[in-house]
Amino acid sequence: MATQLSYHMIHQIFSRFHALEATPKGELDHVNAYTLLVAVALSAQATDVGVNRATRALFAQVQTPQQMLDLGEEGLIAHIRTIGLFRNKAKNVIRLSRILVDDYAGEVPSSRAALQSLPGVGRKTANVVLQMWFGLPAHAVDTHVFRVGNRTGIAPGKDVEVVERALEDHIPAPFQQHAHHWLILHGRYICTARNPKCGICPIRDLCPFEEKTA
Template structure:
């Protein structure tokens, strides 16, 4: 049986997150909406740190769709070959760049449907761009949020879509803008997969996880 924290506990959890870090930031480096979109697309099955190492030099020369097209697929590969699945990702970045130039005047659209229609852009990537760049309360559920949401009882669900709905349904509106960032960072650095750091967790007393570590 899935256990769900009540409203007051969830409100207290996010009040603590906000007090600890009022403006949480995503860790993918970017210069504009386009470079954010590319960075998120490249981050699938890769670490943010690894993507950042690859894109620092890339974004200095290709920070718009047209510049990326001018660089070309092989030129892009030279920059991102340290990232997993780089060949397929390079194809998608070039294809989505062409669509942005041809259909959107080189601008990144602020519509989830339009973003998800781009090659290599799924719901999670679209939600990250909508949240981080367009300041929409979109929730990008990754493995960290999925784990934390189910362990703690904040937003349990059997799959990422169910967890996304649980965030929207149960986390108070005042916290929606930053909810997924607070949860990603907490899952990445405290509520880790193998040995969660429950001893230093600021929501330990509210969390429903029964196998808390010392």
Template sequence: MAKQLPYHTIHAIFSRFRAIEPEPKGELHHVNAFTLLVAVALSAQATDAGVNKATRPLFERVQTPQQMLDLGEAELVEAIKTIGLFRQKAKNVMKLSRILVDDYGGEVPSSRAALQSLPGVGRKTANVVLNMWFHQPAQAVDTHIFRVGNRTGIAPGRDVDAVERAIEDNIPAEFQQHAHHWLILHGRYICVARKPKCGICPIRDLCPYEDKSE
């Protein structure tokens, strides 16, 4: 785990990320807040590409909690059976859809506490929805962000909660809204787990990682 980078270095890193991709977007397919919530919940221990393959046709048919209830659990299971843990995820999606209809008028709430009270929705899922749909500077720490944060010293921490706090505490406010996506994209395509692509890394000269590859 690298030491926490100083403010000026972090500012320089995110300035480069912003120059390369001013408006980074998440890669999960969705059409509204509800489909985003479902997609993120389904993405646990699965790839975005794998989730998108199942949800693109699903979201042509289902775009609201009531439509999900009308679809039924059996049809949902069939639609998402290529995604890991699909049976339990289907149960959770049906339960959260019922709660959204009964308690929230069919709308997705915009508070972390309310989101986390839904079945199958943890802090990471809640933070993704808050960030992507409600444009709150919430930081969802996945494996990519955890790795990049620790490897580079941008946001070191021994667990995901510590890394989330480090992002909130140390990344300048002007970059908070998009920090989550910049870090995910960097970890997914350049600062990969086994052999990071340091030769094409835009922040190579600012990164303290010692085992740089070419």
């Protein structure tokens, strides 16, 4: 685990990320806040590509919590069988849809606490929705963000909560909103778990990772 980088170095790193892609986007397909919430909940232990493949026909038919309830659990399962843990995820999606209809007039709340109270919605899922839909500077720490945070020294920590706090504390304010996506995309395509592509890394000269590859 690298030591915490200085403010100046972190500013340089995110300046480069911004120069390469000023407004990075998430890769989960969705049409509104509700379909985003469902997609993120389905993406646990699954790939975005796999989730998008499963939800393409689903979201053409279902775009609101009430429409999901009308579809029903078995109808949902028919769409998402290719996603890991699909039965448990289907139960949670139906349960959270019922709560949204009954308690939130069918709308997705913009509160982290309210989101986390929904079945199958943890802090990471809540943070993704807050960042992607509501534009809040929330940091969802998945395996990619955790790895990049530690390798680079942007946000070192032994667990996701420590890394999340470090991201909140050390990333300069102008970069907070898009930091999550810059880090996740960097971890997904450049700073991979195995055989990181250090040779084409835009921040290689700023990164303290000791096992840099050619």
